[in-house]
Structure formats: structure tokens, C-alpha cells
Amino acid sequence: MGFVVCNESFRKRFETIWFDDLLDKIINEGNTEEFYFVSATNQLAWNFKLSFAERYFSEQNKPLVNFTISNLEGLVKRVFEATKPKNVGKVLSDSYRFLIFKEAFDRAKLQFFRQANEQVSLYVIRWLSQIIFGLKEDGITIDNFEKEIQRVDERLVNLPKFLDTKSLFEEYQTILQESNLFDIVDAINYSSNWLNDYFEKEAKTNRKIHLPFFDRNKTFLFFGFYDFKIPEIRFIGSISRYENPIAIFLDFDAENGPLFGNYVELIENLKKYGLYAFEVENENAETNVNFLKKYLFNNLSGKTKPELAEKIRICAVENRYKEAKQIAKLCKYLIAIKKYKPSEICITTKAPESYASLFREVFQEVGVPVNITERFRLNSSPLVLSILSALDVVAKGFRFKDIRKVLLSFYFRFLKKSEWDGQEEIDKENFLDVVTKMKGLGGEEFGGKEYWLRRFKTRLQVIDDRISFLKATPYPDQMELANLEKERKQVQRAKEDFEVLLNYFDFDSKEITVEQFYDIILNKIIKRFGVLKVLESVVENLLDSLQEYEKYDKIAKIEEVEKDSRALSKFFGLLEEFTLLTTIRYKDKKFSLKELLELFKVVIFEERFQISRKPSYGVTITTIEQTRGIPYKVMILCGAIDGDIPRKYSTEKFLGKELGKSEKRHFENERLEFFFFLTNNQKLFNQNERLTYIFYPKRDAKREFIPSPFLFSLFDLFPERKDEIFFDLTKPIVFENTDQMEWLNVIASTVxxxxxxxxxxxxxxxxxxxxxxxxxxxxxxxxxxxxxxxLTDETFQFFSGLTSKPISVTFLEDYNKCPYRFFVDRILRLERPPVEMELFLTNREKGEILHIIVSNFFKKLAEETYQNGNYEFIIDLGNKKYVPVKLQPEKKDEYFELISRITYDILQKFNTEISLFSIDTEEFISTEPGRIGLVQLWLNYELKRTKWGYYPCFFELSFGMNYQDSLSPVDIDLDGQNKISLRGKIDRIDVFKNGDNFDLLIIDYKLIESEVTTINDCLRGIAFQMPFYAIAFMKLFGEKGYDSPIVSLLYQIFKFRKDNKRKNEDSTFNYVKLFVNSESSIRLYFNIKKDEATKDDFLGWIEVTKLNALDILKKIKEKRDFPVKPFRSKNVCKYCQYKNICKIEVI
Incomplete structure (x- = not known):
């Protein structure tokens, strides 16, 4: 069975009894109050108490009372609280300990880990903190550390690293001593010393000394452990000196090879403190468990045991997502077909952060309950992040990035009046949209809140000036006027809402105490911002709608709510500890809000929280370590890849010195964890009745994975049966001799x-x-x-009417880019997160600006041409009359002056009031000698192109749009039975008139050449814009009595740079052809032969495009087909906001 390590008192009272037999004795006699159980983990303590209470009630027929159990840290803290000096607080939490270490890092004189004025990542500091704390756990003190440095040998890898580590160690301990604080290791050492001193003192007058603070007959039973740290051994040794019985139960056989090397050393260390070690004989030495102990990692003799393979299956899968899907299917099969209880199944992993969210999703899909013992990072809680962002708003001078986070928070409500009920909230979406377009930054360097008030005032003035200018012209652009009026309302509303926000963020940021910091968070954020009311309303809504959910969906919804409440509870606990200990350390010292916030963020950085456990509920999903001592009938290991199983050991990376002994201990512990996974529930494992499944993914989106080397050690125990137990689920499987794999062939979900x-x-x-x-x-x-x-009936009606109103070509092209994104965006209409603000102008904004500039330039010239009557022809489309603009190269300077004024007026809309804006301005019109801006380049090409003989005539011609001068939507017949109503805006149309015949160039502006499409794209159903615009204009043109024109389709590139590979570039300038009609006057410039692209070719191409559109409409309206099949996924998916929903990276 194993070893019992005990003191003399235990040996006299119980002799060499094994733990299971002792439990039977305790339950039979009913004297539980005499025992203090100490478990290896909290999870084990929780499960042990539940199972013990069930057994106790079954035997004694009464509830369990006076039962004491904790982990070792709980026992230490109990002793420390009873023995500590009066001026010492409680043992530091891991989070506050990290804050102390961060302070030590800032104070220490470091040469390697921090260069002068360098900002070091908290992740690096956390690793260093773990190294120092690990050294303390290994029993190394400052004095010992000094001896290590003086004893430099070949294992010293990096002396500067080692010296920095020593300096950090010293500074950390100095701060603890100055502040009279104790971390858990110091608490263990203090308690051990106090117990030893007390024993020595009492031994002078008393032969039998019992532990103070405990009942005289209290017996301490340690179980589930396979290792102790050096300070913990000293602590156990100090307790064992007393008359109170103490025993440690170790599942270890001295003859079972190197797997248990740690145990041998552990027992020897415990015996140094006067403890006795007795081996409890196993009745049957030839068990499966003992075979694994001897040969799992030491099979040089080639020993095999084929029967072990009967209940073990190993599966390779494509990726983690499919791994989770297969495991969920397996669990459902085991529960529904094999009749296992969910609580009898355990899924373990060494990488819970990679699997927890996946398991929540896939198990909900198959309808299987789960009990995930996940510890969430507090600094990833949306609620906590919202509170920190609210503090950042004031602490960092009202930066837009902080205001944005606050406004997007689900937990805050900003009302235009202080009362909660029935009051209107500020328009968050409008505010974010306005400020993003204004490219407002905010922050202390720009003047804080005053910056925003100035920006809104300036923007309103710019809009008013532009409106006044347009209204003073004889023929103002109605579209621009409408847009400006709309924008003015939006900016005014954003300004008023910002003034409301200022009332919420009225707390001091300069000189505050820690108590005032606490008050700001509690009263001025959590209460004033409506956090508690939001959480209450969530609970009320959940209670009202619970009956709408199925059983397991209900639990998932309840967990979502609990997650927020647990995070807030943990947050308050840390805030109280931070307030108490910081006040003790600094008394009434005042800090800036920014200083206290940065300190508190360090505290939160290391903290985690957990939702409540659910006894006997669902499939357990936890780490391997947390399964120790908890028997399950089915054990499933996922993520069995090298690097996770075993974990890599890399202390040298930060310490600068190889610790061979520590590294050996690390790998022995990794082996032990794998062994304990395999042998969990030893009774069933020895009987070959416990099912074992091991899964590993082959790859993720970034790399290929290597199976865990432990799997090969396992295969060596039954090499002749490897093919029977290993299944590559990425390949077709022939279902013969596949015992335990029948679940692959069943249907586990509605999907x-x-x-x-x-x-x-x-x-x-x-x-x-x-x-x-x-x-x-x-x-x-x-x-x-x-x-x-x-889908509801209303949704079916929505599908039916989806294409009955005018649609744009973007509607069709969006479907082809990604049907699934189309579904989520246009049908489900999930709210998109606001676009992140770019410091410089984006390509989209540059394209928009250039569109407006050149259109306004031509519109201004067209207006002058119409007024002076100097035009060759006029075209009337019903909404207005259009005249051609004939550019004259000799007027270049006059044109440049005009377009420069237009450019600077337009750019005022995007002026961010920061120096970087001048860089963007230079890109449009350069003042630097030898450099030419985009507007200047465009004008040069346009003047050269006048020799073509085509005159710009239509600019931003709209149809079906909500503008005063827009033409009506255009109905397009697709196949004689189906039609669509089209709306859109054509950038530009140039006209060449020969008698009564018209030769048209339909032109679309593009910023860069990579944005253009080809005829092949149109034929494949990828692009629709240009052919449909051609159809629309030809119909509008014909309805007004004009003869059918010759039509060519071109792209004009703003950011055009010469390319020696392009033919005829000097004659085509910055134009790229999509289709040039062989009857067109410009065919010679594009080397188009006379019969190469006829009107019939054009019409045939148009017909194919219309059929492609019809196919898309049927998929949307009738088939409702929205697969995750993006076209050119690298481009489409790169910036997609729905990647986390469709999971294309893991499918």
C-alpha cells in the first residue's frame, strides 16, 4: 500500500494502521472531533469532506459535526494567527506579496534585468517573483544564497543574472522586515521557530507537552501528498515533537524503482526530525498499479503487460477545438449509452487556459453538464476592467482609449439626470463615432478634460463656417449640406454628453489617501455608475426567463451571473487588504490617484477567482494535480503534447544558474502526476475496470505539436497492442476491433x-x-x-422581404466575401464593437478624402461652365442637368490653386490638432521640394489625359439614395422572372459625344491598385459593382431617350506609382481597365484590338453577372445557406470582428 510516517504518539496509539483502515475506525467510533485532516489540495479537501460526510451519515445515522479539514497552508495560518506578534497582520496574499516584490524590483540596483529608465513587463517581474519565492520554498535564505554565489562552479551560466537575483532577494526581504509583513514561507518559518522555542521552554518543567491552541488529544492526519517543501518539513517536524499524534500517509513502495525518487528523499528528510517510517504491506504485489510504479519510466528490461491496454485509448485529433468536440461526444456516449454518472467522469489537462472556454461551448451544445474548476484571472474580468478603466479616465487625463472602454462597459449607466428610474442615458454610440472621426486623443499632455471641450467647440465652428459658405453659393451641394447638418447635430450631442460625463468623473486625482481611494471606488464608481443596479437587474431578468432555458442552459446562465459577483467579491477583498496594509505601511501619506491605481493594478495582476463548486454535478474538468486522491471511473486527459506533459523547466532563464537538483525534482514530479492520472481510482484500475482516454491535438493555427514523450513510455508496456489502442481521428477509421471507440459512430447533438x-x-x-x-x-x-x-416566424418573414427593398452591390459582395459574416452582420445584426481609432488617417479615410476633393473640384468647374454657358452639350437625367468639364492644361496653376483650397477645407474636418496631422496633410499636397502629393499627382495625370477627348460629366451620381438630388432606384431584370431594385453611387462618368452617339467611361476611384477587380472576378461572382453600375446607368440613360451608348469601365488609382512591367503606362496614365469596348475611342490607348471586346461580349458578361447575383439571392432568401467559407480568407478574416464566433482559426 505505502508508507506511514508518524511520531511516537501516533505509533503508540494506532500502531501501523493504513489511512483507509483508520477512516473506518474513526467513522465506526464516531469521534471525528479528535482529528485534524490535512489534505494536499483544496479540491481534495472539499471532495474528501463530502464523501466522508456521506459515509459517516450512512454509518452513524446522524449529520457530521466538529469535523476539521484544511490544506497545509490553512494549518500554518491557524498556528501563525495564534502565535504572531500583536503588530503583525495576517499572512500576505499572493497578490499583495507580488506588490511587495514589484516594489523591491523598483528599488533594487539591477544591471541585467532592468536597464536605465527601462519599463519592464509585469510578466517578467512575475517570473522573477516566482523564482525568488521558489528559492524560499526550497529552504534557501539570503545567507545560503550568498554561499551559492561564492561557490561558483561550471553550472553558473550567467553571473550578472545571478547577482541581480541576489539583489532582488535581499530587497524583497528588507521590505518585508521594514513593514513587519510575512509571506507564507516566512509564516511557516516563524511558526516552526515559535513551536520549537515553546517546546524547549516547556520541556524544562514538563515531560508531556501538547500543542498549544489545539485540544490535547487532537490528531493530525496528512494525506494526498507526494512532496513537501523544506520549510513545510521543518513545520511538520516542529509539530511532531509534541504529544499530539501526527501521521503522513504516502502511497509509495520502496522497491518500485526510480519513479518515486522524491519519496525516498522526502522520507529521509522527515526522519531527520524524529519521525518514524513504516511500510504497510500490500496483499497483492502483482497489481497493475505496482507494475506501472516499477516499469512506466524504467522499462530497460522490456517488461510488458498487454492486459493494461484493455481500457486505455489514445486519440490524435486535428486541433484543440476538434479535440474538445470529440471529448464532449465521448462523454455524452458514456452517460447516455454506458450509463455512467456525469460526476464519475473527469477530464484533466495541464493547460486549463486553453480548454476551459472550448469545453463550456461544446458541452452545452451536446447537452452534458460540466463542473469546471477554472480559476479566472481577476484582471481579465470585464467588470473589474471596467472599474479600472473608470479610474484611468481621471488618473490619465481623460484619454479617449479610457473613455471608450468606460462607455462600452455593460456595467455602467450614465444618465442625463441623477435619478435612475426612467431617465435617458447618454448616446454612447454617437459619442464614440464622433470622437473616432475627430481622432481625438485626450490625455494629460493635451490638457485633460479642457482638451475635449476645446475640440468640440472648434469642430462645431468648422462645420458652421462650411455650412455658411455652401449656403452663400448659387448652387450648393445638397448632399454635402445634408451631411454637414447631420454631423453638426451629432457633434453637439456628443459635446453635451461629455459634459454629463464630467459630472460623473468629478473625483480628485492629485492628493488623496488610501482611504479616499477606497471611497472613490466604492461610492463614486460602483454605486454612482449604477454597477449594483445593473447586476441586480441581470439577476431579476435571469429569474424571469429561467423557464425558457433547458436544464443545463440554466446552469450556464447562472454561472455567467455568478462570475461577475465572485469577481466583485474578490475585488473588494483585495481592495480592503490593499487599503489596510498600505495604510499600515504609509500611515496618512498622500498619493496621486495615478500612483495608487498603478499599485493596485499590480495587486490585481496576480489574483484569480473561482465560481462555486457543484457537488456531484456534471463532468469534472480540472487540472491533473487537483484529481489527486479523488477516484473517478473514467479519466480523460487532453492536451497530451510535449511542453505541457511534461512542463518545461527553465529556472536558469531568470536565475542565471542551473539547479540540477531542482530540475531533477521537477521532472520526477511531472512523472508522478502522469502516474497518478493513470492510476486514479486504484481499485478499479487494478481490476481493469477504469476507462482511460488520452487525447492530443496535432496542431494549432501557428505550429505543429509533438505528442508527449510519456505516451511512448506507456506504449512500451504493451508494444504489441499499440495499434489496438491508438487512433488517429484525422484519418478515416475502419470500425473493426474498436472496443471503447463506438462513440465515434454515434450522433451526439442536434447539429x-x-x-x-x-x-x-x-x-x-x-x-x-x-x-x-x-x-x-x-x-x-x-x-x-x-x-x-x-428561426421564428418573424425571421422567416424577414428573409422573404430581405431583397424586396433597394439593395446595394455591397450587399451581394459581402455575401461572397464570407456568407457566415453576412449572416451575423446583416441578418442577426449583432452589434459591432466601435472601430478602433487610428492615429494617422487610414487608407479608407484617405480614399474618402480624395473622393470628396476631386468630386468637389469637378463640381466647382461644372458649376462655372454651366453659368457661363461655355459647354458643348448638356444631358438631362431628370433630377438635374449635367454639363461636361473640359480641362485646359494651360490653366494648371489656376486649377492647382482651386484644388488646394478645396483640399485644405476638406482636411479641416480631419484635423486632430496634433503635430502628426501635418504628416497626413503633406501626403495630399506636398510643400517639400522634389516631392509630389497625391492631389498634385492626380491633377497632373488628368491634364495629360485631356488628349483622350473624354469630358468628365457626372460626379458621385446617386440613384436610390436618400438624397435630395438622387435618382430613383433602378430595377434590374436578372433572368426574366426575378429582379432586384438597385441603389448606389457612381464615382464618375466621362463622356465623348460624336453626333448623337455617346461613348462613356464609367470610372471608379481606388486608392491603390490592389483594390481593383477583374472581369474574371465578376464572372466568378466575386465582384458586382462595375457591371451593375453599367447596367443601372444604361437604363437611366435610355429612359431619358438617349441612344444606347458605348460603355467602358475603368479604375482610376490615386496612389499610382510607375511600374516598368506595365504596358502602355505612358498612354493610360493612372487608369486600369476593367473592360474597354473595342468600339470605344480609347481602345488604342489600351491596346484593344477591334474585335477583342465587342458590345455582345459586354452584354454576355453582364448576363453572367446577373445570374451570379440571382444565385446569391436564392442562397440568402430560399436556401438560407451561410457557411463559414470566406473568399480569400487571409484578407477577409484578418480584421474580421466575428472570428471568435465562427472559429475559423481552429476549424
Whole structure:
């Protein structure tokens, strides 16, 4: 069985009894109050107490009372609290300990880890903190550390690192001593010393000394451990000197090889403190467990045990997402078919952060409850992040990035009046949109809140001036006027809302005490911003709607709410500790809000929180360490890849010295964890009745994975059966001799059932198969289309009417870019997060600015041409009359002066009032000698292009748009039976008139050449804009009595740079052809042969494009087909806001 390590008192009272037998004795006699149980982990303590209480009630027929159990740290803290000096507080939490270490890092004189004035990442500091704390746990003190440095040998890798580590160690201990604070290791050492001193003192007058602070007969039982740190051994040794019985139960066999090397050393260290070690004999030495102990990692003799393979299966999968999906399917099969209870199944991992969210999703999909013992990082809680961002707003001078986080927070409500009920909130979306376009930065360097008031005032003035200017002209641009009026209302509303925000953020940021910091968070943020009311309303809404959810969905919803409450509770606990200890350390010292906030962020950085455990509920998902001593009937290990199992050991990276002994201990512990996973529930494992599944992913989005080397050690125990237990689920599997793998062939969710139904004829046998499956699994709907399972009648009506109103070509192109994104964005209409603000002008903004500049330039010239009557022809489309603009190269200076004024007027809209704006301005019109701006380059090309003989005539011609001078939508017949109503805006149309015949160039502006599309793109159904604009204009043109024109389609590139590879570049300038009609006058400039691109070719191409559009409309309206199949996924997915929903990176 193992070893019992005990003191003389335990040996006299209980002799060499094993732990299980002692438990039977305790329960039979019912004297639980005499015992103090000490478990290896909190999880083990929790499960042990539950199982013990059940057994006790079953035996004694009364509830369990006076039962004491904790982990070792809990026992230490109890002793420390009873023995500490009066001026010492409680043992530091890990979070506050990290703050102390951060202060030590800032104070220490370092040469390697921090250069002069360098900002070091908290992650690096955390690693260093763990190294120092690990050294303390290994029993190394400052004095010992000095001896290590003086004893430099070949294992010293980096002396500067080592010296910095010593300096950090010294500074950390100095701060603890100055502040009279204790971390857990210091508390252990203090308690050990106090107990030893007390014993020595009492031993002078008393032969039998019992532990103070405990009952005289209290017996201490340690179980579930396979290692102790050096200070912990000293502490146990100090307790063992007393008359109170103490015993440590170790599952260890001295003859079982190197796997338990740590145990040998551990027992020897415990014996140094006067403890006795007794081996409890195992009745059957030839068990599966003992075989693994001897040969799992030491099989040089080639020993094998084929029967071990009977209940072990190892599976390779494509990636972590599919790994989670397969495990969920397996668990559902085990529960529904094999009748295992969910609580009898455990999924373990060494990388919980990679799997927790995946398991929550896939298990909810298959309808299996889970109990995930996940510890969430407090600094990732949305609620906590919102509170910190609110503090950042004032502490850092009202930066836009902080205001944005606050406004996007679900937990805050900013009302235009102070009363909560029925009051209007500020328009967050409008504010963010306005400020993003204004490129406002904020912050202390720009003047804080005064900066924003000035920016809003300036922006309103710019808009008013522009409106006044337009209204003073004879023919103002109605579209621009409407946009300016709309923008003015938006800016005015944003200004008023910002003034409301200022009332909420009225707390002091300069000189405050720690108590005032506490008050700001509690009263001026959490209460004033409505956090508690929001959480209350969430709970009320959840209670009202719980009946709408299925059983396991209810629990998931409750967990979501609990997560916020637990995070807030942990946050308050840390805030109280921070306030108390910082006040003790600094008395009434005053800080700036920014200083206190940065200190508090360090405290939060290291903290985690956990939602409540659910006893006997669901499949347990936890780490391997937390399964120790808790028996399960099915053990599933996921993520069995090298680097996780075993974990890498890299102390030298920060310490600068190899610690061979520590590294050896690390790998021995890693081996032990794998052994304990395999042998969990030893009774069933020895009987070959415990199921074991091991999964590993082959890759993720960035790299290939290597299977854990521990798997190869396992294969060596039954090499002839490797093919029977290993399954590569990325390849087709022949289902023969696949015991324990039947679950691969079943349907575990509505999703899978619907997918199979869509692709399989329903024969009588298949119908029986589905009936059987449905009798076992949850049958939610009769409809065999996955999407329709969730659609309401209103949604069906929405689909039917989706294309009845005028649509844009973007509607069609968005579907082809990614059908799934189209579905989420245009049909589900999920709210998009506001666009992140770019410091410089984005390409999209540059393109928009250039569009406006050149259009206003031509409109101004067209207006002058119409007024002076100097035009060759006029075209009337009904909404207004259009005249051609004939550029004259000799007027270049006059044109440049005009377009420069227009450019500077337009750029005022984007002026960010920071020096970087001048860089953007220079890109449009350069004042630097030898450099030419985009506007200057465009004008040069336009003047050279006048020899083509085409005159710009239509600029931003809109149809179906909500503008005063917009033309009506254009109906387009797609196939004789179906039609669409089209809306849009054509950038520009140039006209060449020969008698009554018109030769048209439909031009679309692009910033860069990579944005253009080709005829092949149109034929493939990827692009629709240019061909549909051609159809629309030809119809508008014909409806006004004009003959059918010759049409060519071109792109004009603003950021055009010469390319020696392009043919005829000198004649085509900054134009790229999409389609040039062979009858067009410009065909010679583009080397188009006479019969190369005829009107019939053009019309045939148009017909294909219309059929492509019809196909998309049918997929949307009738088939409701929205797969995750993005076109050119690298481009489409790179900036997609829905990647986390579709999971394309892991599918």
C-alpha cells in the first residue's frame, strides 16, 4: 500500500494502521472531533469532506459535526494567527506579496534585468517573483544564497543574472522586515521557530507537552501528498515533537524503482526530525498499479503487460477545438449509452487556459453538464476592467482609449439626470463615432478634460463656417449640406454628453489617501455608475426567463451571473487588504490617484477567482494535480503534447544558474502526476475496470505539436497492442476491433443529427437507426435544417422581404466575401464593437478624402461652365442637368490653386490638432521640394489625359439614395422572372459625344491598385459593382431617350506609382481597365484590338453577372445557406470582428 510516517504518539496509539483502515475506525467510533485532516489540495479537501460526510451519515445515522479539514497552508495560518506578534497582520496574499516584490524590483540596483529608465513587463517581474519565492520554498535564505554565489562552479551560466537575483532577494526581504509583513514561507518559518522555542521552554518543567491552541488529544492526519517543501518539513517536524499524534500517509513502495525518487528523499528528510517510517504491506504485489510504479519510466528490461491496454485509448485529433468536440461526444456516449454518472467522469489537462472556454461551448451544445474548476484571472474580468478603466479616465487625463472602454462597459449607466428610474442615458454610440472621426486623443499632455471641450467647440465652428459658405453659393451641394447638418447635430450631442460625463468623473486625482481611494471606488464608481443596479437587474431578468432555458442552459446562465459577483467579491477583498496594509505601511501619506491605481493594478495582476463548486454535478474538468486522491471511473486527459506533459523547466532563464537538483525534482514530479492520472481510482484500475482516454491535438493555427514523450513510455508496456489502442481521428477509421471507440459512430447533438439527415436517404433501416438515437439523446426539433431550429416566424418573414427593398452591390459582395459574416452582420445584426481609432488617417479615410476633393473640384468647374454657358452639350437625367468639364492644361496653376483650397477645407474636418496631422496633410499636397502629393499627382495625370477627348460629366451620381438630388432606384431584370431594385453611387462618368452617339467611361476611384477587380472576378461572382453600375446607368440613360451608348469601365488609382512591367503606362496614365469596348475611342490607348471586346461580349458578361447575383439571392432568401467559407480568407478574416464566433482559426 505505502508508507506511514508518524511520531511516537501516533505509533503508540494506532500502531501501523493504513489511512483507509483508520477512516473506518474513526467513522465506526464516531469521534471525528479528535482529528485534524490535512489534505494536499483544496479540491481534495472539499471532495474528501463530502464523501466522508456521506459515509459517516450512512454509518452513524446522524449529520457530521466538529469535523476539521484544511490544506497545509490553512494549518500554518491557524498556528501563525495564534502565535504572531500583536503588530503583525495576517499572512500576505499572493497578490499583495507580488506588490511587495514589484516594489523591491523598483528599488533594487539591477544591471541585467532592468536597464536605465527601462519599463519592464509585469510578466517578467512575475517570473522573477516566482523564482525568488521558489528559492524560499526550497529552504534557501539570503545567507545560503550568498554561499551559492561564492561557490561558483561550471553550472553558473550567467553571473550578472545571478547577482541581480541576489539583489532582488535581499530587497524583497528588507521590505518585508521594514513593514513587519510575512509571506507564507516566512509564516511557516516563524511558526516552526515559535513551536520549537515553546517546546524547549516547556520541556524544562514538563515531560508531556501538547500543542498549544489545539485540544490535547487532537490528531493530525496528512494525506494526498507526494512532496513537501523544506520549510513545510521543518513545520511538520516542529509539530511532531509534541504529544499530539501526527501521521503522513504516502502511497509509495520502496522497491518500485526510480519513479518515486522524491519519496525516498522526502522520507529521509522527515526522519531527520524524529519521525518514524513504516511500510504497510500490500496483499497483492502483482497489481497493475505496482507494475506501472516499477516499469512506466524504467522499462530497460522490456517488461510488458498487454492486459493494461484493455481500457486505455489514445486519440490524435486535428486541433484543440476538434479535440474538445470529440471529448464532449465521448462523454455524452458514456452517460447516455454506458450509463455512467456525469460526476464519475473527469477530464484533466495541464493547460486549463486553453480548454476551459472550448469545453463550456461544446458541452452545452451536446447537452452534458460540466463542473469546471477554472480559476479566472481577476484582471481579465470585464467588470473589474471596467472599474479600472473608470479610474484611468481621471488618473490619465481623460484619454479617449479610457473613455471608450468606460462607455462600452455593460456595467455602467450614465444618465442625463441623477435619478435612475426612467431617465435617458447618454448616446454612447454617437459619442464614440464622433470622437473616432475627430481622432481625438485626450490625455494629460493635451490638457485633460479642457482638451475635449476645446475640440468640440472648434469642430462645431468648422462645420458652421462650411455650412455658411455652401449656403452663400448659387448652387450648393445638397448632399454635402445634408451631411454637414447631420454631423453638426451629432457633434453637439456628443459635446453635451461629455459634459454629463464630467459630472460623473468629478473625483480628485492629485492628493488623496488610501482611504479616499477606497471611497472613490466604492461610492463614486460602483454605486454612482449604477454597477449594483445593473447586476441586480441581470439577476431579476435571469429569474424571469429561467423557464425558457433547458436544464443545463440554466446552469450556464447562472454561472455567467455568478462570475461577475465572485469577481466583485474578490475585488473588494483585495481592495480592503490593499487599503489596510498600505495604510499600515504609509500611515496618512498622500498619493496621486495615478500612483495608487498603478499599485493596485499590480495587486490585481496576480489574483484569480473561482465560481462555486457543484457537488456531484456534471463532468469534472480540472487540472491533473487537483484529481489527486479523488477516484473517478473514467479519466480523460487532453492536451497530451510535449511542453505541457511534461512542463518545461527553465529556472536558469531568470536565475542565471542551473539547479540540477531542482530540475531533477521537477521532472520526477511531472512523472508522478502522469502516474497518478493513470492510476486514479486504484481499485478499479487494478481490476481493469477504469476507462482511460488520452487525447492530443496535432496542431494549432501557428505550429505543429509533438505528442508527449510519456505516451511512448506507456506504449512500451504493451508494444504489441499499440495499434489496438491508438487512433488517429484525422484519418478515416475502419470500425473493426474498436472496443471503447463506438462513440465515434454515434450522433451526439442536434447539429450532427441534422447534418447526417441532409446527406442520407431515409431508408427503413436508417429510420430505425434515427429513432433509436432520438430515444437516447435530447430531441429538440423535428425540422432537419440546423438553422431553422432557431428561426421564428418573424425571421422567416424577414428573409422573404430581405431583397424586396433597394439593395446595394455591397450587399451581394459581402455575401461572397464570407456568407457566415453576412449572416451575423446583416441578418442577426449583432452589434459591432466601435472601430478602433487610428492615429494617422487610414487608407479608407484617405480614399474618402480624395473622393470628396476631386468630386468637389469637378463640381466647382461644372458649376462655372454651366453659368457661363461655355459647354458643348448638356444631358438631362431628370433630377438635374449635367454639363461636361473640359480641362485646359494651360490653366494648371489656376486649377492647382482651386484644388488646394478645396483640399485644405476638406482636411479641416480631419484635423486632430496634433503635430502628426501635418504628416497626413503633406501626403495630399506636398510643400517639400522634389516631392509630389497625391492631389498634385492626380491633377497632373488628368491634364495629360485631356488628349483622350473624354469630358468628365457626372460626379458621385446617386440613384436610390436618400438624397435630395438622387435618382430613383433602378430595377434590374436578372433572368426574366426575378429582379432586384438597385441603389448606389457612381464615382464618375466621362463622356465623348460624336453626333448623337455617346461613348462613356464609367470610372471608379481606388486608392491603390490592389483594390481593383477583374472581369474574371465578376464572372466568378466575386465582384458586382462595375457591371451593375453599367447596367443601372444604361437604363437611366435610355429612359431619358438617349441612344444606347458605348460603355467602358475603368479604375482610376490615386496612389499610382510607375511600374516598368506595365504596358502602355505612358498612354493610360493612372487608369486600369476593367473592360474597354473595342468600339470605344480609347481602345488604342489600351491596346484593344477591334474585335477583342465587342458590345455582345459586354452584354454576355453582364448576363453572367446577373445570374451570379440571382444565385446569391436564392442562397440568402430560399436556401438560407451561410457557411463559414470566406473568399480569400487571409484578407477577409484578418480584421474580421466575428472570428471568435465562427472559429475559423481552429476549424
Amino acid at each position: 450532427e443529427r441534422n447534418l447526417v439527415s441532409l446527406n442520407q436517404e431515409e431508408t427503413q433501416s436508417s429510420k430505425q437507426f434515427y429513432d433509436d438515437i432520438n430515444s437516447i439523446y435530447f430531441k429538440k426539433n423535428e425540422v432537419n435544417y440546423l438553422l431553422e431550429n432557431k
